Amino acid sequence: xxxVSQHPSWVICKSGTSVKIECRSLDFQATTMFWYRxxxxxxxxxxxxxxxxxxxxxxxxxxxxxxxxNHASLTLSTLTVTSAHPEDSSFYICSAxxxxxxxxETQYFGPGTRLLVL
Amino acid sequence: QKExxxxxxxxxxxxxxxxxxxxxxxxxxxxxxMWYRQYSRKGPELLMYTYSSGNKEDxxxxxxxxxxxxxxxxxxxxxxxxxxxxxxCAMIHTGGFKTIFGxxxxxxxxx
Numbered sequence: 001x002x003x004v005s006q007h008p009s010w011v012i013c014k015s016g017t018s019v020k021i022e023c024r025s026l027d028f029q030a031t032t033m034f035w036y037r038x039x040x041x042x043x044x045x046x047x048x049x050x051x052x053x054x055x056x057x058x059x060x061x062x063x064x065x066x067x068x069x070n071h072a073s074l075t076l077s078t079l080t081v082t083s084a085h086p087e088d089s090s091f092y093i094c095s096a097x098x099x100x101x102x103x104x105e106t107q108y109f110g111p112g113t114r115l116l117v118l
Numbered sequence: 119q120k121e122x123x124x125x126x127x128x129x130x131x132x133x134x135x136x137x138x139x140x141x142x143x144x145x146x147x148x149x150x151x152m153w154y155r156q157y158s159r160k161g162p163e164l165l166m167y168t169y170s171s172g173n174k175e176d177x178x179x180x181x182x183x184x185x186x187x188x189x190x191x192x193x194x195x196x197x198x199x200x201x202x203x204x205x206x207c208a209m210i211h212t213g214g215f216k217t218i219f220g221x222x223x224x225x226x227x228x229x
Contacts, residue, residue: 006161034217043206043221044162093161106152107217109161 003027004096006110013084014118021079021113023094029074030096034107035067038091050077084117091115121145124207124220133229137194141207141220144188148218150210151183153192156222157203165205166192197227 003026013019023033032051036044048069050056056069066088068080077096081088091114095107124141131137139153150169154162166181168174168190174181180193190209194201207220 043219046217091159106164106167109154109163112159112161114159 002098002108004030004094004108004110006094006113008113009111010114010116012116012118015085016083019081019084019115021081021092021094021115023077023079023096023110025075025096025098025108028096028098030077030098031074032097033071033077034095034097035069035077035079036093036095038093038112044093047079081115084115086117089115089117121218122207122209122220125223126221128224128226130226130228131197133197133199133227135197135227137192137197137201137225137227139192139194139205139207139223139225141190142188143190143209143218145209145211146185146188147211148209151181151190152208152210152217153179153181154206154208154219155203156206162206197225199227199229201225202227 005024005026007022011019034049035047037047038044046059047062048056048058050069050071052071052074058064066082071077091112093112095109097107122141122143153166155165156162168181168183171183171185178195182191204222204224206222208217210217
């Protein structure tokens with residue numbers, strides 16, 4: 001159980017276009033979803049946290065108008081990179097958490113989406 | 119000072135060796151400690167999950183938490199080439215769910 005999928009797994013786009021990445025929890029309801037970005041040989045950098053039905057909370061330095069997050073349901077969150085530029089090329093990973101009865105929230109990660117902006 | 123410090127390595131060991139991976143942290147409010155394994159170009163997968171201090175064992179993996187020293191470890195026994203990956207430690211504050219990750223340690227197990 002606790003499977004998280006991401007689509008697409010990789011995408012190549014032209015500079016200036018927008019790209020949408022989907023994150024789905026397949027067999028559980030995710031109260032919270034997280035979006036991370038990872039540069040080569042670096043750790044995960046949290047971009048934003050989203051709860052179903054409310055606005056996402058962005059980390060300092062992350063442009064909310066550029067990285068649009070929509071948490072449409074308890075099983076789906078989307079990240080849209082608007083007007084993508086080559087410096088947006090990266091590995092984007094989502095994770096989802098569910099309440100676990102008083103224990104700390106464990107995050108279940110998706111497989112990641114590799115974005116290349118030409 | 120970073121909240122979580124982890125040596126990025128790389129760490130190279132022969133097959134069958136015992137591997138010790140470590141993280142230190144500065145915030146005593148951390149209560150939940152995790153280890154993730156990430157293969158190249160893949161998302162991280164949860165390996166071990168520990169609450170507060172103590173040891174937890176799962177097969178060849180043992181997670182250890184020493185809250186007095188603010189130090190956590192992951193031991194891998196009888197290491198295999200398939201264990202070659204990046205290992206990230208992660209921690210959660212009491213009452214929160216924002217997870218703080220270490221930078222990850224790259225491990226190479228040579229056959």
